[in-house]
Amino acid sequence: xxxxxxxxxxxxxxxxxxxxxxxxxxxxxxxxxxxxxxxxxxxxxxxxxxxxxxxxxxxxxxxxxxxxxxxxxxxxxxxxxxxxxxxxxxxxxxxxxxxxxxxxxxxxxxxxxxxxxxxxxxxxxxxxxxxxxxxxxxxxxxxxxxxxxxxxxxxxxxxxxxxxxxxxxxxxxxxxxxxxxxxxxxxxxxxxxxxxxxxxxxxxxxxxxxxxxxxxxxxxxxxxxxxxxxxxxxxxxxxxxxxxxxxxxxxxxxxxxxxxxxxxxxxxxxxxxxxxxxxx
Amino acid sequence: xxxxxxxxxxxxxxxxxxxxxxxxxxxxxxxxxxxxxxxxxxxxxxxxxxxxxxxxxxxxxxxxxxxxxxxxxxxxxxxxxxxxxxxxxxxxxxxxxxxxxxxxxxxxxxxxxxxxxxxxxxxxxxxxxxxxxxxxxxxxxxxxxxxxxxxxxxxxxxxxxxxxxxxxxxxxxxxxxxxxxxxxxxxxxxxxxxxxxxxxxxxxxxxxxxxxxxxxxxxxxxxxxxxxxxxxxxxxxxxxxxxxxxxxxxxxxxxxxxxxxxxxxxxxxxxxxxxxxxxxxxxxxxxxxxxxxxxxxxxxxxxxxxxxxxxxxxxxxxxxxxxxxxxxxxxxxxxxxxxxxxxxxxxxxxxxxxxx
Numbered sequence: 001x002x003x004x005x006x007x008x009x010x011x012x013x014x015x016x017x018x019x020x021x022x023x024x025x026x027x028x029x030x031x032x033x034x035x036x037x038x039x040x041x042x043x044x045x046x047x048x049x050x051x052x053x054x055x056x057x058x059x060x061x062x063x064x065x066x067x068x069x070x071x072x073x074x075x076x077x078x079x080x081x082x083x084x085x086x087x088x089x090x091x092x093x094x095x096x097x098x099x100x101x102x103x104x105x106x107x108x109x110x111x112x113x114x115x116x117x118x119x120x121x122x123x124x125x126x127x128x129x130x131x132x133x134x135x136x137x138x139x140x141x142x143x144x145x146x147x148x149x150x151x152x153x154x155x156x157x158x159x160x161x162x163x164x165x166x167x168x169x170x171x172x173x174x175x176x177x178x179x180x181x182x183x184x185x186x187x188x189x190x191x192x193x194x195x196x197x198x199x200x201x202x203x204x205x206x207x208x209x210x211x212x213x214x215x216x217x218x219x220x221x222x223x224x225x226x227x228x229x230x231x232x233x234x235x236x237x238x239x240x241x242x243x244x245x246x247x248x249x250x251x252x253x254x255x256x257x258x259x260x261x262x263x264x265x266x267x268x269x270x271x272x273x274x275x276x277x278x279x280x
Numbered sequence: 281x282x283x284x285x286x287x288x289x290x291x292x293x294x295x296x297x298x299x300x301x302x303x304x305x306x307x308x309x310x311x312x313x314x315x316x317x318x319x320x321x322x323x324x325x326x327x328x329x330x331x332x333x334x335x336x337x338x339x340x341x342x343x344x345x346x347x348x349x350x351x352x353x354x355x356x357x358x359x360x361x362x363x364x365x366x367x368x369x370x371x372x373x374x375x376x377x378x379x380x381x382x383x384x385x386x387x388x389x390x391x392x393x394x395x396x397x398x399x400x401x402x403x404x405x406x407x408x409x410x411x412x413x414x415x416x417x418x419x420x421x422x423x424x425x426x427x428x429x430x431x432x433x434x435x436x437x438x439x440x441x442x443x444x445x446x447x448x449x450x451x452x453x454x455x456x457x458x459x460x461x462x463x464x465x466x467x468x469x470x471x472x473x474x475x476x477x478x479x480x481x482x483x484x485x486x487x488x489x490x491x492x493x494x495x496x497x498x499x500x501x502x503x504x505x506x507x508x509x510x511x512x513x514x515x516x517x518x519x520x521x522x523x524x525x526x527x528x529x530x531x532x533x534x535x536x537x538x539x540x541x542x543x544x545x546x547x548x549x550x551x552x553x554x555x556x557x558x559x560x561x562x563x564x565x566x567x568x569x570x571x572x573x574x575x576x577x578x579x580x581x582x583x584x585x586x587x588x589x590x591x592x593x594x595x596x597x598x599x600x601x602x603x604x605x606x607x608x609x610x611x612x613x614x615x616x617x618x619x620x621x622x623x624x625x626x627x628x629x630x631x632x633x634x635x636x
Contacts, residue, residue: 048392066392067361068336098308098336126309129318129333142309142321142333 001032003039007056016120016197017051019171020089023178024116025058027185037185042085043077045070047099049091050125050199051118068098071106074113081264082254087114087185093123096132096152107163107190111253114184114191119154120199128202140202154194155233155245159226165191166229167244170213171198172206176242179217183244189252196242209240216243223247284459289424289449290315292460293357293383296431298323301466302355302381304330304347306340308362311395312451313385316357337362341369341382348378349490351477353435353468357383359451360401361392364409370444371410375492375503377476379438381431383447385454388615396615397451397538402592405448406566413504415511416444417518418566420536424458430563432464437518441510442476448565450588452538452617514567521569522561523576525551529558532576533627534585534597534607536562538617543586545620546627557584557627565593570600577604584627586610588617606630 003025011017031037042060046052048067055062065073074088095103095117106113122140123129129142133154138147158166165187169177177195184191196213198205216223221232221243229246287295294316297305305320317333324331334340337358347354358366363384373380386401388394403409405418417437421427427449434445473479478488494500522540525547526532535543540561550557560576562569573583582605585594591609598607610626612618618626 064392093309100335123309126311126314129309129314132335141314141318142331144322145325 001029001039003028003032003059005057005059009057010053011050012201014200015050016171016199017054017118019174019177020051020116020118020195020197021054021057023169023171023174024181026174027178027182028058028060031182031185037085041083042087045074045077045086045088047090047094048125049093049118049123051089051091052125054089068094069102070094071099071102071113071115074115075106075109075111078111078113079254082112082258082262083264085114085185086112087116089116089118092117092119092121092131092133095119096154100132104157104161107158107161107192109253110162110164110189110250112189114187115193116181116184117154117192117194118197119194120197120203121151121205122199122203124199124202134203138203153233153236154192156230158192158194159230159233159246163192163246164189164248164250165244166233166246167191167193168242169193169195170209170242171195172210173213173242176215176217180244183247187247188249196240212238212240213242214239216241216245282461282463284461286457286459287424288315288455288457289427290385290454291319292424292428292458293431293447293449293454294319294323296428296462297355297381298327298329299462299465300432300435301353301468301471302329302435303352303468304332304343304354306332306334306343306347306354306356307358308334308337308340310337310359310362312387312454313357313359313383315454316383316385337365338368341366341373344380344382345369345373345376345378348373348380349376349478351474351479353439353471354380355382356380357385359385359395360387360389360398363401364404367404367410369410370416371408371412371414372492373444374410374414374416375412375507376490377442378490379435379442379444381434381438381445381447383449386448386450388613394615395451397453397588397617398613398615399448399450399537399539399588399592400590400613401448402565402587402589405446406568406596414507415514415566416446417441417514417564418446418448419520419563420448420565421453421563422537422541422561424453424456424460426563427453428460428462432466439474441514443510443514448537450538451615518564519567519569519571520563521572522559522563523572524559524561526558526560526576529556529576529579530581531555531557531627532573532580532583533557533559534562534573534583534593535559535587536565536593539586539588542618542620542623546623549620549624550627555628555631562593565596568596568600570596573597573600574602574604577601580605582630583607584610584630586623586626588612
């Protein structure tokens, strides 16, 4: 089954969003075809950025919402109806600037939502300002003399916030990204995937990343060691690890507070005619 | 000085703030005002002042709030959704009585809306926006020269009354280019730290506390009465309004900002057809020029209010007239700007065939 729409994709040719778009599309199509995911049970969200239009390009119920507030919005959806697969696309501006606190609290709360970060280190939609993941010295439209702030390390941050699934992908390696996204979607609890992507117009990092990334899966790295994951996450220089840093199954927030109840199906729908009669 | 320079609106407002002595700028990227922070990012280091791109508008307004508490001239800009995020800060700043100037380059709303010019934030700007009984002075320029002149005026008003002044412009004024003249450059070395500022106790006897809190209702009432007294004084003394071709007018258009500018062309078109119409253009939309409008009630047959929204300022026009004359409305939403001809056509619908 194809989940594409007829909308014309508006991203720049060569945009890193295409890699993420294609990887997610294959994962969803494959798992819908094989019966592991029901299309009618998936909700996707997006925040603000060029990537935000991604909700237009999948034929899936979606919610293009507020800048930075995607984790609470996704939390609301999941808590209202826990049988949904809630998958949220966000940008580095959403996840690490405007809504950094939401990202941290969603992680420590371990609600069963999936956060997929289009991390290109630049505000592309507003034409090229630095973000919290832009490196020091980055020259953008609001840093003509170079960025003087330290970038954050999203992987370390999410590990310390006790996210139960933490991974980094690279949009230039679609097969590997598919593997990560599939694992993230089927992880029970909060999943976090930071995806390194270039912005071909304002921050072209293709060759930078391509020459540095290596796969954790190609090494003897194990994903069940919390302290070692934190140490591994600090590696971000000549070599940049991609892959799953940490995964652990823990009770999710909704399980902890309500067991198997689903208010969405159990709620009492009031009889409209009763209400109307009362009003008259 | 005295030289006319061709500048884009969003950059002219930044240069005007620098010339007016803004020592710090805080903001967050949002279209259609990115040229303003970008201009500051180049110019502020040149003049040894502060430019900071914050992590969010919530952070930016609180940086403004903090810097303003030290008695420093501070400036911020954003666009509608970003200004909404700042509303908490607006309310706190109001009850803390600290001065600052913020520009809102209004875009289409509500929600994410679009990035085209709009005036849908009139209610938010003039009626509060944040919680509690407060006002900010709200200035709505209609040309770039006026915008540049009013930036300095905004800082003066902010400091005179220890109040936030909001400049509302729309995407059109932000993006257009016009020749502007910067008439005055403030000598920032002459700035004195005001006596209310939290800058360290030094040899003062009493310590300074800036707060918007008083848990005792009588205390909070006192704070509110102080604010209201200040607002009444501003309403009496600081109204700015332009009356354009009103001397012989039989009809009055009311409009602000870009729509006022378009209306001026509409008026020329109408007058070439023998229709005597003038314009009442509030420059301060708060305090609102109610008296000016009231004074023209007996002169004109009706008022015609036109805005880039569903009808917001029209409520203040109607309050000023208190039913004395009919007030008709024409507005466009979604970021659509009507032409002078369209406005004229809508206006003429109310003439009852007299000038057909």
